[in-house]
Amino acid sequence: MVSPKEILKQYEIKPRKKLGQSFLLDVNTIHKIAAAGGISSDDVVVEIGAGIGVLTKDIAQNARRVIAVEIDPRLVTALQQQLAGHDNVEIASGDILKFDFASIADQYKSKVKVIGNVPYNISSPVIFHLLSYRSVISDFTLMLQKEVVERLVAPPDNKSYGVPSVILQMFAVVEKIFDVPASCFYPRPKVESSIIRGIFRQKPLVELADEAFFSRLVKAAFAQRRKTLMNNLKKAAFLANVSEEKIKEALDKAQIDGKRRGETLSVKEFGQLSNILKQTFNLLPVIQL
């Protein structure tokens, strides 16, 4: 294998910070990420930010089809040359945040696996984009900033547990697989990286009456971390029409003590409370004559 550094030199590619370009140099790590994806010959894989294609080549050895998405036109040219001859690879030039996973799944009559060394500046939008296509994505194996991975996999009562943890874990089973030191990249990032692996659940952990409502509730519960759940909900704009009494009733029904802090609620409790509150919310107030 030609070393990634030589490939970059060959194309005289000066990494663009704005696009989160930090290329994997360590061949061993590249193999480990590809292996963590658990890719087999039936799999259709979408790679986020293929760069110069070092990971792409590795994935292509096992996959049925690889769609390598890359936004930087300089790298698209490099990819075309680097991947020439890999006839199960196609290059998609453009923004992953606009990528339509459903049409790929439809074209190949298969759910899609997602893999990639994700540009750190778009890690959160990428996660939400994947969530929005979860019905056609089976799983994902992503390199992200270490702190972001810790937030996404954190359990309740942990300082990293927050909005992204609850929302992602409602829909996916996630785990951190391993850390990747900054020395494995060029240019060397200022932050440490980790690999997260997630498998989308067939059904959410709790069948949700209204997903947008659930997200609003979770955000409200964490609005001020040190406040009690009740205090945060009382202040929540989206619950402005619901009286304190009704909120208390919903909490009782969900068997959740309003004096707890949001960060102590399990993902399941958030789901249950969301459904109960939503019912309350739907009931129009009755005026006594």
Ligand code: SAH
């Ligand atoms: N996979 C390569 C490159 C990782 S760096 C490797 O591991 O070496 C991140 C890559 O994502 C860069 O190539 C960058 O150009 C690309 N990228 C940045 N923003 C993107 C976006 N919105 N959509 C698709 N690719 C993007």
